[in-house]
């Protein structure tokens with residue numbers, strides 16, 4: 090039974106393309122009616138829900 094060699098690293102999980110495997114993304118914090126950006130805040134990645142792994146490979 091031949092096993093196709095597709096990826097030498099791992100075929101189970103891939104890094105989330107949004108947070109690059111960190112599980113967190115930087116969000117811009119805005120305040121006021123003018124939506125002035127006052128800084129960035131670290132938040133959970135909604136793509137992988139903080140797991141850092143791509144939920145749907147392929």
Ligand SMILES: [Zn+2]
Pocket residue numbers: 105106107108109110111112113134135136137138139140141142
């Ligand atoms: Zn992510």
